[in-house]
Amino acid sequence: MADAITSRETDYSKWYLDVIRHAKLAEHSPVRGCMIIRPNGYALWENMQAALDKMFKDTGHENAYFPIFIPQSFLAREADHVDGFAKECAVVTHSRLKLDPEKGLIVDPDSKLEENLIVRPTSETIVWDTYSRWIQSWRDLPILINLWNNVVRWEMRTRLFLRTMEFLWQEGHTAHATRKEAVDETIQMIDIYARFAEEFMAVPVIKGIKTASERFAGAVDTYCIEALMQDGKALQAGTSHFLGQNFAKAFNCQFQNKNNEQEYVWATSWGVSTRLIGALIMVHSDDQGLVLPPKLAPTQVVLVPIYRKDEEREQVLNEADKVIGDLKAAGIRAKVDAREGYRPGWKFNEYEVQGVPVRLALGPRDIASGTIELARRDTGTKETVDREGLTALISTTLSDIQQNLFDRALAFREDRTTAVDSYDEFKSVLDGKGGFVLAHWDGSADTETQIKEETKATIRCIPLDAIDADGSGVDLISGKPSAGRVYFARAY
């Protein structure tokens, strides 16, 4: 790994891939578009899962598992869903291989399936087929289920974490007796995603609703959270869909309501994926490598022992174990790097690249003076501090880092959010500093399409907290009245 990380200024895309490679987060696999998530990347995902899973369970959801395969005919049942998901996907057509004397291993033509199976791109269809058997009465509702699994969408242009053929995610699927309950659930889940992004990932997000053209295929309304990357492009970080009765109708899922009438069930679905790791990297990391928010960092504190002679080694490692023992007892994820054959400077660099929030260094002189060196990854600052009170200091430092990362990202986003009132201004901001452009919109697909075609900017969302909605604003293109500003941006 002698090669350095490309700077963001030189080539943002290459910088992103360099950070992933140097921090050993993931790599491309021999199967085009599929990634291998390495232990450093997977540990991040595990921490994300743990935090999200707790939030889901605290709001009454249970986990379950549905099959990886979906019968081809299921995908055709919900009219809009077909368009969105019955296109580029992995189609299983056979169930057997055989050794051919001449050609080697081949698919056995005799094993052709009666009905093709699709590797799930998302599970609404098989879930609602199942719910139609589970639900008879209002007493069977609500059903609040979440699935942690892998899905496949045959993407042609892939990018590690952000867009891959296979990705890991969670998909929630809930069933309700009333429209209101389902809408409330949809909003509750986008709120949970926003809270997770801001509190754990230290990534500020805009909550909003997608326009019709950006909506999930089969949804009545798609709520989303949108984050801003350091190159000024937006990234959709999570979505929560109010599905109305669309899937219930497609799979004939009715229930007897409290008035003894048959009614179609109301539905939601919501998901976040390993794409969040891509967002995390692109929001916080720098030219030295990964920067991780302490709440998600697999290792929050690493201690590098410094010694020259063998007799120093034992003393230093003993003291290091004490320091780390205290930190662990306080619930901090800390470790000593006692590997031999690597110079301290090499280790410092490795942990910088991997984004460990706090790095300690301890040598014989520190031990003599009752001090230790503490370096922060986010600011790069380094200071010698007293061993006395170290655990409390580190707890505070980790909180500070978490807050600092959020504040920094928020300041960046605020700096790159511009309200404009003319199309010329719109284009000049987009081509200038980029970021979110807040503009009035008349709600028509015409304006949206024209802007997308001319500038590659899309409406990221109609914010839930309406902006300048006093009725005085007019659409940039049509000049027609607007109900408030919407967020435009170029996006991943």
Added chain:
Amino acid sequence: MADAITSRETDYSKWYLDVIRHAKLAEHSPVRGCMIIRPNGYALWENMQAALDKMFKDTGHENAYFPIFIPQSFLAREADHVDGFAKECAVVTHSRLKLDPEKGLIVDPDSKLEENLIVRPTSETIVWDTYSRWIQSWRDLPILINLWNNVVRWEMRTRLFLRTMEFLWQEGHTAHATRKEAVDETIQMIDIYARFAEEFMAVPVIKGIKTASERFAGAVDTYCIEALMQDGKALQAGTSHFLGQNFAKAFNCQFQNKNNEQEYVWATSWGVSTRLIGALIMVHSDDQGLVLPPKLAPTQVVLVPIYRKDEEREQVLNEADKVIGDLKAAGIRAKVDAREGYRPGWKFNEYEVQGVPVRLALGPRDIASGTIELARRDTGTKETVDREGLTALISTTLSDIQQNLFDRALAFREDRTTAVDSYDEFKSVLDGKGGFVLAHWDGSADTETQIKEETKATIRCIPLDAIDADGSGVDLISGKPSAGRVYFARAY
């Protein structure tokens, strides 16, 4: 759910499926052979995962993720592996569907893949292809990686949890610099599986080595744990494989050892799956439904409030919350069932069917007298106990239940383990009480095959703790000398 659970005596297979259905653990999906794991079943799996994952991490393993797809050609690389895994599998041949005006949704023939992709039946091939890029020197070793994922094997005869087309599991894949290290790892992992089975599942297991015919395709040695079900049939509950250098050779994975020589890397792999849930059910459950060991039970204690009038309700629920609050504070997974519209007797029955280890009942009279009713699922006993000291009593009771389930299962296994010295005796035990039959074996495939064909019993394992290995025993069929008794049984 008016229908009752079939008794074990009436029809053991039907009893097993009835327990799964009544306890809402899983069900068949519209895709033949794939199962839907319902929240009750998945919560069990989550608890199993948590315990195993901790054991893996405590022994230095890290989690990662490898792609779901394996290029068809990879499966052909390791000669023995081909025979085992390049047969019945899900073959992805196309990447697109399209809407045909006449036929509806069809596979797009233009999207035929250049190389077919196989949905992973196990990941050795793609892992070792990757390791061959990760490993150059002894410094890169060992690699200790575990994967939690889903795999697909095109099984024709499926049974929920025990044998399904898709199942959830973990697969460990480790790479080592020496043969000894790899063998030690293989044994360490079978020891961990045995400890998990006995300490968490309360299922006693035999540790042993598979014969050549039962070995994993591509392994030098397969270590296994074998458990005995209540119908006297054995079940393989986990395997750990010493792979030698077979996969390293197939994928040209060499490293420079400390003597600066190029050497092939030594490998292991090991796995347990959702099959363990099947074992858990078949070892402990009874004609009333599921029986769960407290260490894995998603709910360890449930409290059913008893009241007639509204004013009683509030008082009882308040007291119930106090009881449950105390239990939760002590780390016990406890809940109140405050649902209205269900009679207490109906709830008692539901928790009995679902296997909750301890059920409490609390009514106004209990509150007046400072008592509470405590029922044990394992023994069916019911007693009125003092509220004072209840939390401590319940902690002890949960430990007692855990131990009792293990003791009961061990006594059953001991009763159904018979040493025999003639083939007639062998057959009469098998057709009589069944279970494990301990017999001398000369190590030849001939005897093994003959016995399998004539009795359907297989050698479950050659025990790690050798039995009657003094050299005096002779093979049941050939009369040739035996190196010790081996475990025969009919098996799932």
